[in-house]
Structure formats: structure tokens, C-alpha cells
Amino acid sequence: xxxxxxxxxxxxxxxxxxxxxxxxxxxxxxxxxxxxxxxxxxxxxxxxxxxxxxxxxxxxxxxxxxxxxxxxxxxxxxxxxxxxxxxxxxxxxxxxxxxxxxxxxxxxxxxxxxxxxx
Amino acid sequence: xxxxxxxxxxxxxxxxxxxxxxxxxxxxxxxxxxxxxxxxxxxxxxxxxxxxxxxxxxxxxxxxxxxxxxxxxxxxxxxxxxxxxxxxxxxxxxxxxxxxxxxxxxxx
Numbered sequence: 001x002x003x004x005x006x007x008x009x010x011x012x013x014x015x016x017x018x019x020x021x022x023x024x025x026x027x028x029x030x031x032x033x034x035x036x037x038x039x040x041x042x043x044x045x046x047x048x049x050x051x052x053x054x055x056x057x058x059x060x061x062x063x064x065x066x067x068x069x070x071x072x073x074x075x076x077x078x079x080x081x082x083x084x085x086x087x088x089x090x091x092x093x094x095x096x097x098x099x100x101x102x103x104x105x106x107x108x109x110x111x112x113x114x115x116x117x118x
Numbered sequence: 119x120x121x122x123x124x125x126x127x128x129x130x131x132x133x134x135x136x137x138x139x140x141x142x143x144x145x146x147x148x149x150x151x152x153x154x155x156x157x158x159x160x161x162x163x164x165x166x167x168x169x170x171x172x173x174x175x176x177x178x179x180x181x182x183x184x185x186x187x188x189x190x191x192x193x194x195x196x197x198x199x200x201x202x203x204x205x206x207x208x209x210x211x212x213x214x215x216x217x218x219x220x221x222x223x224x225x226x
Contacts, residue, residue, distance in 0.1 A: 045162065045205060045217040060214040061119075094161055103209035104152035106173060108161035 002027035004095050004109035011115050018082040018114055022095030029053055029076045033102035036069060036080045038091040039111070046091075050102050051078055058102070090116045120144050120211050124204075124218035130226040137193040139204050139221045141184075147210035149185045154205045156220075162205060166191065193223075201225055 008020035022034070035050040049059035051069045059067045068081040082089060092113050096105035121144040131137050141151065149169040154162035164173040166182040169189055179194040193200055206218040 044219045045207075047213075047215040047217075049213075058213050062214070096161075102212075103150065103215070104164060104167045104207065105154075105162070106164035108163070111161050 002032075002097060002107055004097065004107055006093060006095050006109045006112040008112060008114070010113060011117060012085055013118050014086055014116055015084055018080070018085050018089060018093075018116075020080045020093055020095075020112065020114070021077050022079070022109055024076040024078075024097075029071075029073055029078075031100055033098040034069075034071065034078045035096045035098065035102070035105060037094045037096055037105065037108075038089075039094070040088075040091045048080065048082075048093075050098075052102075085116045087116050090114065119214060120147060120208050120216050122206055122208055122216055122218035124206060124221045126221060127219070128222045128224060130224050131196055132226045133196055133198055135196050137196050137200075137223060139191045139223075141189040141191070141206035141218050143187045143189075143208055143210075145211070146186045147208045150208055150210035151182075151184070151189050152207045152209065153182055153191045154207065155200075155202045156205065157202045165204075196223070 003026045005023045012018045030053045033050045036048040039045050049069050051057045051071050066083045071078045092111040094111045095109040123142045125140045151169045153166040156162040170182040181192045203220045203222045205220045
């Protein structure tokens, strides 16, 4: 079945850009909606945005001005860029998929902790 | 944005007990609700979608019900592996998709 793995720096300085990549294995990247979701330490889940396999995107309005999600179908990867980060962006970042629909999330990556600190 | 509210925040139960978790939406979401289970250090795991449809591989002791604004997740007989945090998530009105703050099920 499809498996996801996040990768990227675990430490980012304030005001810089957070960049993460999710690699898809065990299946096709097609017909999925690929999302990023984050979870601050000890807190709940926040949906950041998605990209469809055809390239269409949708972002959380609260983050829209700072977020870009892109897709590389040849590498079977999708990526998150979050600009102008602050300590409030410290979180575990998950990538997740929705097959044929963007509504619920399955599967998920294992998550990667990104700390915003100088 | 639809706000999802879960109650209680923490539930202390003994293995074998029946457990009922609640999730309320700030406006009607029909049956556009999913439930997830999250264990420490792990990603959330999809349990339920369309309020009452179990995801693949989810044991029958998990059941979901509700529509409109009130939803419940029931675990008929709590097993040791069920101690975790449970989240509800709406997908009726988006963006954004929104989650509840979670209910922690802990050992009594």
C-alpha cells in the first residue's frame, strides 16, 4: 500500500522559510489529494493545504499568504514551503493523502518535528 | 470556519469498559465526519469516515454515529491498545478542514 515519508531540516530560524518534502512509495501518486497537516507540541491538528495530482491546490486561509505546496510526479514527491516562520510554526509536520477525495486523510507519514529557533 | 468541540478532554477508563466519545460541530455538517486515533509518537490513524463507516482494518468494536452537529465514537470493550488520543474532523465546509482538540482515553 501507499507509504509516505517526510524529510527536511529539523531546525529553521525565525523569518526564514520552512521547506519539507514528502516521498510517496508503494503506489501511484495519481488520483490522490496530497495534504500537509501540522501539530504543535501537545496540541491538536491543523490542516495546512493540499495539492491534487493534476496540480491544483487549496490552502488554509489562515496560512494562505505564506504557504506553497508543489508536486514532482516524476520523483513521486510533493513539497511544502512556509515562509516568514515564527516560533508559533514549531510543530510536527505530517504529509497525508486522500484517494480520489480530499475529505479524510489516509495514509499519513510518520511526521517530522520542525523547531523554529535562532 | 467550522469549529469542532470534543468532550470530555480526558476519559479515565478500565480495560473492558464501554467508552463513548463526543464531538460537536458549530454548524450542521451532515455526516461529513471522520475519526482518528493517535498514539504517542505516532501519526493519526483513520478509524471512521462518513460518521459511521469503519476504515479498512479497523476492528468492529469501534462504531460511529450521528449527523448534523452531534457525533459519537463508541468503543464497545476497551482493549489495552485503544488507549490513545481520538480526534474528530469535519469535511463538510472547506477550506479549511478542521479537527477537534482531541479526547485522551487513559487507563483508570
